[in-house]
Amino acid sequence: MPDNEPYTEHKTPVLLTLLLAMATFMQVLDLTIANVSLPAITGDLGAATSQGAWVITSYAVANAITVPLTGWLADRYGQARMFVIATALFTFASLLCGLSWTLPMLISARVLQGAMAGFMVPLSQALLIGNYPPEKRGMALAIWGMTVVVAPIVGPLLGGWITDNTHWSWIFFINLPIGVIAAFGVWQLLKERETPLRRRPLDRVGMALLVIWVGCLQVLLDKGNELDWLNSNFIMTLAVIVVVSFSLFVVWELTDAHPIVDLELFRHRNFGMSALALSLAYGVFLGTTVIQSLWLQTQMGYTAQWAGYALAPVGIFAVLLAPLIGRGLQHIDPRRFATAAFIVFAVCFFLRTRFTTGTDFATIALPQLLQGVAVAMFFAPLVSINVGGIAPERMASATGTQNFLRTMCGSFGTSLAIAFWTRRETLHRTQLAEHINVYAPQSTLFSSRLEAAGIPADQVHGILDRILSGQANMLATNDVYWLSCALVIALIPVIWLARPPFGPPRPAPAK
DSSP, X not given: OOTTXXXXXXXXXXXXXXXXHHHHHHHHHHHHTTGGGHHHHHHHHXXXXXXXXXXXXXXXXXXXXXXXXXXXXXXXXXXXXXXXXXXHHHHHHHHHHHHOOSHHHHHXXXXXXXXXXXXHHHHHHHHHHHTSOGGGHHHHHHHHHHHHHHHXXXXXXXXXXXXXXXXXXXXXXXXXXXXXHHHHHHHHHHTTSOOOXXXXXXXXXXXXXXXXXXXXXXXXXXXXXXXXXXXXXXXXXXXHHHHHHHXXXXXXXXXXXXXXXXXXXXXXXXXXXXXXXXXXXXXXXHHHHHXXXXXXXXXXXXXXXXXXXXXXXXXXXXXXXXXXXXXXXXXXXXXXXXXXXXXXXXXXXXXXXXXXXXXXXXXXHHHHHHHHHHHHTTXXXXXXXXXXXXXXXXXXXXXXXXXXXXXXXXXXXHHHHHHHHHHHHHHHHHHHHTTOXXXXXXXXXXXXXXXXXXXXXXXXXXXXXXXXXXXXXXXXXXXXXXXXXXXXXXXXXXXXXXXXXXXXXXXXXXX
């Protein structure tokens, strides 16, 4: 669509929105669907569990690294064409993942899959914005945002069910029909409405520096807890590389004529504030989701499938309220919606700080149900703020940068949440263990009662150890939610640093 034409709605906006949402849902789903299948994958391929973690990390790192290339490729080949190519290659990579018979082959296919996924989300967002008039974008973005947030919840549930009932390869094969339909449908709808092409030189130095600091930081976060952080020479070396390469990256991008990441976008207050709030909040959201899934499966005796059932209620209100929020954005300040979302998130995290080792399913599911309200008010308002003041020709670059930050924070947030959770569990275990000895009346009485019931002394020690581990893990989980509650509350003032107008500027009609 030429820059000097007014925005016009596509003739079949509902179908276009559904196709773009399908593709987005598919690629976001693959961020989490393999989590619960890792034991089956590594066992089938004869690999160690620690090696299997690269099935997740390789996808996330490739995803984050390729996102900033979106603007350059969209200018060179067109937004619609690039989206179709990325979706088709993502689908092909999914086929390769399912057919993999060795772990290196699977990781290689996951790298290709993650790289193509990095293009799909920002392009789908840019295509929605470019094919809807300003007054209807809120609705479209609400539906799009719903898929981005609900997919990580569906992933563990679907992955657990598939792994338990068929074969792990089907977590990748299910992408094939969705990818084919989405790629073919979007091309048929948008091939006559391609965006103008522009040729810009590729920032190879910036791209190389980006790969180095993002890749090294992800490895540092994934391996830091296992290698005892700064007590490891390997982690120290990675930390130095990250600091140096990131510093060079920032300087280079600010001075290069055609940067791979347009840091000048952060001169727009609305873009900077909303990108910060959106990225950090998404990192908190995804990190707490993974922690809750791990806690349920490792401490509460839930299977992967039942853990998915406990997490799934978040999608109910997210689906029901998204259209209403989309309409409301036409009349209500999006900062109010975003503030309400963060308050509801904080309430949900607070409710989870009250969890105990005896908490039942309904109590666990209730905050998830309430969190769906926050999810519905989360993405669309912040994206509306994010694109405020961004010129149409920079829209693909802006959405690419925003999604790079969100994806990166989601990946880093998950790693940091797990590291914090593990360290707090160790701390609480040490503190609780100080109260279990022959001089502690309560532990002595408890041990005596077990022995009086006919339980051998060595088994008594095992029971005490399991109780100690469960309580320490529960306290660590509570700590994660306390910290998450504080973080989302702290982000509320950031939202209000943005200033109207919040819609993208509308190009002047041709004279």
